[in-house]
Amino acid sequence: MFDEVAAHYDRTNAVLSMGNATLWRVATTRAVAPRAGERILDIAAGTGTSSAALARTGxxxxxxxxxxxxxxxxxERHADNPNIEFVQADAxxxxxxxxxxxxxxxxxxxxNVVxxxxxxxxxxxxxxxxxxxVICEFSTPPATPIRVGYFAYLNHVMPAIVRLASSNAEAYDYLGESIAAWPAQATLSGWLRDVGYEGVAYRNLTLGIVALHRGIKPILESPAIGLAAAETAS
Known part of the structure; x- marks a missing residue:
């Protein structure tokens, strides 16, 4: 599906988010706080727009x-940027x-990960x-009026916009359903703690339509902490 929408993916995202995609990317980049010489993994990087923002610091x-x-x-788009390396990978x-x-x-x-x-x-x-x-993901607006209006947009307005902006409107049919099915902020925070991250916190962006989650891997850890935590969570 993503192969089919790659050519116009960034344009469609900008339209569907009503321009907020740029603001969310800025917030995410600031939260990552990339520094020159660091090695950063940008997963589900798509066409590399987020990666380019991270690479600007060196x-x-x-x-x-x-x-x-x-x-x-x-x-193709970032062929002249030596600080970005593209890798096909399963998360x-x-x-x-x-x-x-x-x-x-x-x-x-x-x-989008199963x-x-x-x-x-x-x-x-x-x-x-x-x-x-640092995880930036669609989430659940805590205020009921915002939540109701947001899901009305997903179900009724967004499909019409997609038909105009996307190169393959049918490929976006799943989008509203995947957002509605995604767990709220506290659940994702719990998952991060389960695998071993510490200092886990989140903050809402755009009234909770999006949430920015953060955590730190402890310096001193048991080698099996991630696996043990996952087994406990399951």
């Missing part, structure tokens, strides 16, 4: 995505070494001790 960003089509478009079986990255981040991709808790365990594995995770 960090080396590995832009990983499951979709070969997204990777192809990203490589639940990452092809990287333990503790390889100073920071791991994923924006609007975790809900086994999100398994993916979080992988994120924890490849994060360096003392490293950080």
């Amino acid at each position: 960090a080396h960003v590995v832009a990983a995505d499951f979709s070969a089509g997204m990777i192809d478009v990203g490589r 639940t079986a990452l092809p990287f070494e333990d503790g390889e990255f100073d920071a791991v981040t994923i924006s609007f991709g975790l809900r 086994l999100p808790q398994k993916a979080l365990d992988e994120f924890y594995r490849v994060t360096k001790p003392g490293g950080r995770i």
